Amino acid sequence: MNGRKLRQLSLGLTVFAMHGAGLAAPDQAGNAAQEQAAAPDWADGGDIVVTAQKRAENIQDVAISIAAFSGQGLADRNVTDVTGLAKLVPNFTVTRGPQLASARLNIRGIGASGNTAVEPSVATFLDGIYVARPGALFGSMLDVEGVEVLRGPQGTLFGRNASVGAVALRSIEPENDFSGELRAEIGTGARYRLDGFVNLPVNDTLAFRAAAIGEKFDGLWFSDQHDRRFGGADTIAGRLSMKATPGAVTWLVRADYSRLKGSGFPLVGFLSDSVTPAGLATFKARLGGVLPDLDPFDRRSNQYLDDFVDDRQWGISSDLSLDFGDGFTARMLNGYRDWESRQEDGDLLFVPIPILRRDGVYDSKSQSHELQIISPKGRLMGGRLDFVAGLYYFHERYKIVERFAFLPSFCPTIVGLLAPNLVNACLAGPSTGATDLRFGQSVDSYAAYGQATYAFTDTLDLTLGARWTRDDKTGSFVQTSPNPVGIVLRAPETANLAFSGDRLTWRAQVGWKPADGKMLFASYSTGYKSGGFNSGGGSTVLGARRVFQPEFVKNYEIGAKTRWLDGGLIFNATLFRMDIAGFQDRSFDGVSFVVSNAGGLRQQGAELNAILSPDRNFQVDWSLAYLDSKFLEFKGASGLPAFGGTQDLTGAPATFSPKYSGSFGATYKNEIGNTGMRFMARANISFVSDMNIGQVTDNNPQTIQDGYALIGARLTLYGRDDRWNISLFGDNLTDKGYCVQTYYQVLDNAFGVRNPATGGTAVRCQVAAPRTLGASLGVRF
Template structure:
């Protein structure tokens, strides 16, 4: 049967956006060496040695904790305003994209394409990756595949967070903020040493903000309500051993943003493509309820910052997280050390939470997570770092293990719909075991009804489908990397990682019991006569003017008022096991030009590097209607990169440039397909091959000791070389496979161009230090289509498929009292009150709608920070 399951002062130094070594596998300590009016030399301790970031051959943007505060960055999502090629959307689901590579869907079966680490511990779930920047010593954005030393699901890159470590004397800070929309923030951290060898640090975070989106039916959406506590210890066991540990406890009780709706295609299956009628349709010759439902939530027809998504929306964002970590450092000898990293993460995503609907106030099509969904993971990593040949070769080698379990209970539902007999015949065409003649005779025997044809009520899309998905998996990896310092100025790095991913999936599915549905409705109102149980078909002995579709749905809702909304039939079971194996090598060469070449020139130092690297993202199992679980192949990425890093103008100008070309194989994409019973399903597929070519530039300039200018720019060009799909209408109406070439489409979600510009002035006065700063960020338009017809629509009406380009302006004024440690800052984010989208999806084949999620409007407030 058919199913449509659509589911240069210290202050200046802290602000420098710098480049760190891509092979960092331990928390990075950022050190600076003052050079007066010059850009300070940034030194990192990544592989048990200090390295100048301008002499390390990969593009990474790094920001210290001070820089995050000065830029007003309080959440991970804010990083995308500053970092080139980084796109982070925090709407109904967390999405992190680097260079056009990321994961769009929020379901548990999908792994993220960009890895996030906290103190060396991998966070495997996308909805747990958007950490607050509380008590962060530094954050690094590693762009491009990091398949050797990081490895785990790293086709896009990695975000590496390092906590502020406990100090050896009592010190700390307390920070508070008040802003519009009743924004309240409180942060505090304190070092509490116990003795010379054991120190602790406690940090707390509280933030609450009212939502800025008024919905006509529900409380304000896009609110914030989160609390967290971090406890750290540092134990210097002896001269050779030390241990750092942390416990993170987080609680989130917020509301996702509601969204707006536009009709993209009149020919979409659920608009006019199949001739279906919806609750509210009383004239089969002029169906309008579906369109009117979407248009009732059209942004252009509503007041500013108002949505109309209806009382059934479940925009709840609720989760509890416990994360524990411990890192043991062992100094084996002067040139060799080992590190052992243990991590535990226990998180619960609390339902119900809306994952998708068609965008209108009536619950025509819904996707929700229900109940408590578990996310448990255990990780262990061992690293060995050292050198040989009198320091000619530095190496890192190790082993990684992860054991993860996740569960998800997902509901896909829609109302009973309506159709005339001719439409019903199309819907049933191609299905085995259906006697259309007998069905026609049955309906014909009912006679005529006032006002024309006999109204038919049916379940054309899943009335209620509840799926319990349990996924467990283990990851084993061996990695090694060595850097050969061929000369004082030339080095070559070679590395590789072998990974095995074991994935086991168990799926329990329960569809609505359509026989019980027919019995319930016909018993309550004898005008409804059961006709064909497999699709829940009923004839209504009355006119269309009675709105029989709404009558039938009202009866069902009264009988089953819970969120599932229908009786469920017997459970079906499926399970699948797979093993995915991959070797990801890398080679990099770097040349630091001799300093004597730059005597009496504009340049101070220059490094050129070339890198060839690979990334791998595990495959997974996907529910595919009556076919149960199917296997989706892993993603593979090959990257070729050329970069240059230079300091000039007596080290007052720094420019870092990267050019790259990436070949993407088996890219995992969401699409709509058909199962073996000709039922339409939302599923995943692998695009054969695609190419990403682009470039990034980052610049820091100090025109004087008081001025600082930052600039970044990225340009990424995406192209599918091979991407075949199926025509959805042919599948639905004719049960025919008609291939569609989608290789001309743009990549979804990621803008081609991004830019950021910031300027800051430091004024030293008798009243203290005043630091005004302004930041401007630009994002190009982004394609948001999901299916082939969306691309066709985009050629003539891009406004209903593309998220528009936008520019955000942030301003900040900070006053610092150097003697007392008191900082006071006033800020305005989105100074021009720009309206822009942080999430959107267009499904023109099936739903025929474009759902848009608004980003934050103008916000402002004042912050106070006291250090002691």
């Protein structure tokens, strides 16, 4: 079925449903979720409801390795954006590069940078709608009801690019009671935030909800050279939702908008121990007698800044469900998202003198249409069979523009070192737009899927699912160099690109419940990540290497989900082995990145979590992950920077793959005498062992970040009937300095910092957030 016909079917179902009549239908992910979620005292206990299998289910009944949190649970843990999830979910990391668009989500050590045309390995969804570019997710954590992190391939129900997992956010639905909240917050870095919502019921079948955020944030870092803070941005965001339940129809419509504008550039420090004293002296001399700050963790920088970011997006979605009898539900999900991020990086070399600036534009316009048929639970074949089936269409037009601007020191410093005879030509050519890259691609993806569960007995069931996906891509790449010296950085190239492919992914799973509250399961699943195009410029012409092939995943899991002590203890465990073929790896030549299909990679280990609730006032939760990573074959890996060429990394681990990661938290809440007031206190610690956080897979010991632990806490006082609340909170309370990712010094060869003895070079550290403190005041009405 082509995209046009599927859109026609979508419109037809919408019109039919709006005029339909019949008995009231249960909301598959709404009323059922509310009934189950209302029972427990703890929002994030074992009774939390997830929609990982396209229907509302208790998390303990879903045979997938899931970490799920309610909106209130996230607030209690000081999580206000997607990056904060990493401190709660082992085997999950989120990093942002110097560009906001370069967001990278990793599950079980696997991910992809977002500021390229490479498809993500972790699929992201907002209210069931696929978010094509992870950079767009940073503006979406507004008025959230819950978040689910699904580890392992989700190719059957979530499709392509969920090859190692998925992240699903759900916003709060309009309710039939009038309510509202307004909250003001102040925090480290001159951060001021105001947010709130209002819920407006019109009648028993129609309600609206509006939520908004406004934040002013100067940043956590201070520039000595420019005498200002940097790294922050001002944000405005809003969402308007409508829920209508006329007869047998449930219709949710949501529209959202967000804009982030300001500095946005993080602190990228210099690791002085990555170069020899002689190399450091050469670096200083070639910078005209100055050096970058040698302490990356003092919150200060003498780096030249010419930075600016303007990131905006808007989207609209329709979630229409129709009960057409006997509990069967037809659901149509339609979504459109328009995201554009413009950023000026300054200086791209992270040095104290103005050398090179990158101006980037990332523009994604996507739409998706999904028709689902969901069977009732306990109605088919004597209550033994239920299923989900669907058709899916996705279209995206994605554009990338990159321009290098030669700042005043580029021609005399860089060109003067590499090619002195070209200095005059460099100075005579244009400085702004010295190089110009324009990349565009169009993607059409089609899928049909189904998954069914058959219960052989009351305690033993089998789940089988499959999904067929086809991707058609076309693209164009044009690189020019208006300044004649620009060819040193970006070789002129013009290419018309095409990729097509289809794949069948499937899942088989056996579940056994030997006793009440105990479930054991074993599963085999496959994942598929689409092939695509190298969208970045290079110092040499890539030619045929601009197209790379898909990535395929085979995943084996055995696990247990259990309750003990009358539900007071929940303990879950999953053992997994994930084999990746055609791993899409990035290499770096000192100027540009190139993606190619590497050899086989194996990620295997265990994920454990437990929740202990000895009484209604106290809860302890912990989670732990072990990850063993190694390439089964990788003979063409990037060589170390000073050696160049390739090397054999068979048996070596992948980047972003720590052996151990985990978190531990404790929450205590109680009433305050007979005042009608109460309080909540929470403390948590998250930890990660040593891991390589380099942007290139070359097994360089210079890019290994030592293990660290982070401590956070929150104390909240609630007024009578929770009409108001006051909170004090903090993160990274020990002010631990560490890197979230590392980069090789751009143009390191020109600066003379490569070490021919070890193969190493100067390394840059993107510094993580230091200790942050804050306070908030909220009022409900």
